[in-house]
Amino acid sequence: MYDVIIVGARCAGASTALLLARQGVRVLLADRVVFPSDTVSTHLLHPAGVAHLRSWGLLDALLASGCPKIESIAFQPAPELTLRAAPYPAADGSTLVLAPRRTKLDLLLVEAATAAGATVREGVSFQRPVWQDGRVVGAEFRDRDGRAFAEQAALLIGTDGRNSEVAKAVGAQVLRDEGNFGCQYYGYWSGLPDNGAQVFVGQGKAVLAFPTHDGSHLVLVGWPRERFEEVKRDLERHFLDEVEALAPEIRGYLTEENRTARIVGSGDMANRIRESAGPGWVLAGDAAVAKDAVTAQGIGDAFAQAQSLADLLPAALAAGPAAVDEATAAHVIGRDRDGANGFETTLAFATGGGGDALGPIFRAIEDRPELISMFFGVYAGRVAMGEFAAAVGAAG
Numbered sequence: 001m002y003d004v005i006i007v008g009a010r011c012a013g014a015s016t017a018l019l020l021a022r023q024g025v026r027v028l029l030a031d032r033v034v035f036p037s038d039t040v041s042t043h044l045l046h047p048a049g050v051a052h053l054r055s056w057g058l059l060d061a062l063l064a065s066g067c068p069k070i071e072s073i074a075f076q077p078a079p080e081l082t083l084r085a086a087p088y089p090a091a092d093g094s095t096l097v098l099a100p101r102r103t104k105l106d107l108l109l110v111e112a113a114t115a116a117g118a119t120v121r122e123g124v125s126f127q128r129p130v131w132q133d134g135r136v137v138g139a140e141f142r143d144r145d146g147r148a149f150a151e152q153a154a155l156l157i158g159t160d161g162r163n164s165e166v167a168k169a170v171g172a173q174v175l176r177d178e179g180n181f182g183c184q185y186y187g188y189w190s191g192l193p194d195n196g197a198q199v200f201v202g203q204g205k206a207v208l209a210f211p212t213h214d215g216s217h218l219v220l221v222g223w224p225r226e227r228f229e230e231v232k233r234d235l236e237r238h239f240l241d242e243v244e245a246l247a248p249e250i251r252g253y254l255t256e257e258n259r260t261a262r263i264v265g266s267g268d269m270a271n272r273i274r275e276s277a278g279p280g281w282v283l284a285g286d287a288a289v290a291k292d293a294v295t296a297q298g299i300g301d302a303f304a305q306a307q308s309l310a311d312l313l314p315a316a317l318a319a320g321p322a323a324v325d326e327a328t329a330a331h332v333i334g335r336d337r338d339g340a341n342g343f344e345t346t347l348a349f350a351t352g353g354g355g356d357a358l359g360p361i362f363r364a365i366e367d368r369p370e371l372i373s374m375f376f377g378v379y380a381g382r383v384a385m386g387e388f389a390a391a392v393g394a395a396g
């Protein structure tokens with residue numbers, strides 16, 4: 001008998017597991033993969049996400065694994081205009097941005113969950129919830145040899161990503177589906193100079209470059225969704241052509257010799273909020289709220305949700321099922337309050353409202369690093385677009 005079963009052991013699941021286990025909650029953390037394991041996702045972690053790792057005592061280990069510090073962002077909305085400033089600070093005032101490989105970050109979280117006392121089962125797939133009197137009271141799994149087993153718990157936490165099988169199995173309704181507007185592909189190359197994070201945008205497209213583990217840079221190209229089929233047919237050519245067009249200063253480094261991995265990506269950039277809590281179950285991370293990756297908020301959001309669940313659940317688990325359902329409902333209300341701005345600004349960027357449309361504003365703030373940093377806060381979901389526009393207006 002566990003207190004909670006968590007399905008999915010990456011940013012949302014492993015961090016929830018470690019925070020609960022540290023408070024003495026009996027946790028089963030299950031994933032169908034075996035860590036270290038990669039996943040299709042780039043790695044930008046805004047200061048608020050890094051601040052969570054710091055407060056959980058994991059930042060030093062991540063830096064020691066060779067994750068480079070990113071202390072400035074250069075945003076180029078037009079060839080002759082580069083806005084460079086420090087990232088917008090997290091609530092604790094820190095401005096550090098990181099871009100850890102998911103193989104390293106997710107492994108660090110799983111190891112920390114294990115060290116905290118969670119039972120971690122890798123290579124096991126969630127099959128279905130166990131129900132009793134209309135309430136989830138456990139889950140059935142299957143291991144890689146086809147052996148089925150069931151475990152009981154007071155709460156099932158679905159952190160199994162945007163195609164969540166837990167969400168389907170508990171019948172979580174889609175409450176908002178705002179569409180799918182983009183696609184992104186990325187690869188890794190060594191030898192690029194360290195210029196912090198670089199973002200080049202134009203005509204609805206974007207090129208990003210940032211330093212990550214192993215002395216490599218991740219270089220990403222984002223296109224509008226209508227280009228997805230065409231891009232996929234000749235990925236290499238389209239990728240390099242787009243870098244040449246938007247970021248010619250980077251293109252020269254993207255040689256076969258410097259390349260350290262093949263180009264991968266995704267056309268699933270759905271912006272969707274699911275019903276996220278019910279009797280004996282709760283969803284977190286992408287399983288609950290999926291967003292276009294254009295604003296790179298998913299990992300930090302997952303951390304924030306893990307912290308919220310860890311703040312609310314231990315007392316509720318001790319008090320019984322009704323208190324658990326109240327706690328998960330309160331978690332969802334807080335998540336929606338804190339995450340509303342990030343969801344709306346992501347939609348604005350994903351539909352072209354955050355880049356080209358802001359051209360005149362970008363020119364006005366070229367020499368105002370504090371306003372540039374505030375714009376990075378919009379991008380990170382920490383500042384509302386209206387608040388930024390008002391600050392620009394007030395600055396004349």
Ligand SMILES: Cc1cc2nc3c(=O)[nH]c(=O)nc-3n(C[C@H](O)[C@H](O)[C@H](O)COP(=O)(O)OP(=O)(O)OC[C@H]3O[C@@H](n4cnc5c(N)ncnc54)[C@H](O)[C@@H]3O)c2cc1C
Binds near residue numbers: 040041127300
């Ligand atoms: C191309 C792309 C680029 C991105 N770039 C960024 C970025 O730069 N910054 C950022 O913050 N976010 C980015 N994101 C978003 C980010 O990847 C997600 O928000 C984040 O991974 C969500 O974490 P999660 O733990 O909720 O889910 P996931 O990371 O999707 O993990 C879900 C886990 O559940 C497991 N699982 C699934 N089904 C089962 C099952 N039936 N049984 C057992 N286990 C199961 C999976 O194996 C997986 O390990 C990007 C996404 C994409 C697609």
